[in-house]
Amino acid sequence: ETGVTQTPRHLVMGMTNKKSLKCEQHLGHNAMYWYKQSAKKPLELMFVYNFKEQTENNSVPSRFSPECPNSSHLFLHLHTLQPEDSALYLCASSQDVFPSYEQYFGPGTRLTVT
Amino acid sequence: AQSVTQPDIHITVSEGASLELRCNYSYGATPYLFWYVQSPGQGLQLLLKYFSGDTLVQGIKGFEAEFKRSQSSFNLRKPSVHWSDAAEYFCAVGYSGGGADGLTFGKGTHLIIQP
Numbered sequence: 001e002t003g004v005t006q007t008p009r010h011l012v013m014g015m016t017n018k019k020s021l022k023c024e025q026h027l028g029h030n031a032m033y034w035y036k037q038s039a040k041k042p043l044e045l046m047f048v049y050n051f052k053e054q055t056e057n058n059s060v061p062s063r064f065s066p067e068c069p070n071s072s073h074l075f076l077h078l079h080t081l082q083p084e085d086s087a088l089y090l091c092a093s094s095q096d097v098f099p100s101y102e103q104y105f106g107p108g109t110r111l112t113v114t
Numbered sequence: 115a116q117s118v119t120q121p122d123i124h125i126t127v128s129e130g131a132s133l134e135l136r137c138n139y140s141y142g143a144t145p146y147l148f149w150y151v152q153s154p155g156q157g158l159q160l161l162l163k164y165f166s167g168d169t170l171v172q173g174i175k176g177f178e179a180e181f182k183r184s185q186s187s188f189n190l191r192k193p194s195v196h197w198s199d200a201a202e203y204f205c206a207v208g209y210s211g212g213g214a215d216g217l218t219f220g221k222g223t224h225l226i227i228q229p
Contacts, residue, residue, distance in 0.1 A: 042204075043158075043204070043206075100165055103158075103217065108156075
């Protein structure tokens, strides 16, 4: 595998379920990101990790819980979500967090909350 | 706070015609500017970026963009579009200086190519 991969690609979950999204990057990067992409809205940055340390949390509700066990893997744990959380969740990575470094995106996980 | 405006939600262009997608940003210092493209079911792919130097930057797939400080703009252009260019295009801005490490994206412009 090359680049940034995300699993699953599609997920349907009820509001009482607990699920996790997984992201893996094979680029040797040190920074990883979670973005939320909703219809008619700009991409929203959710979390940023640099060298496994969280450096950014953009006021994301606690029902979203990120985990970064190492520089290659990033998880987003989901519990008691709301229908408005339905969106495409994109993972990205870059060499470092400075904006001069290109971010490489995965294909995303399409999440539907019922 | 930085912001990005893409005034055109949809643009329809005939195949072979020229293209210009508009992007305006709001930030005092010189920003880092990017254009990304997203095909259906795919993640975002970087087309080009501007940090400093020559204000006309060349990217992949025949795209170019021009940074105009006086207009706070970073418009994307292509002289002749192909049907495969149909996609969603996002302009993004970032800056260095501590604090927010991610990019701020515009809402995107949906490009439709007609035969």
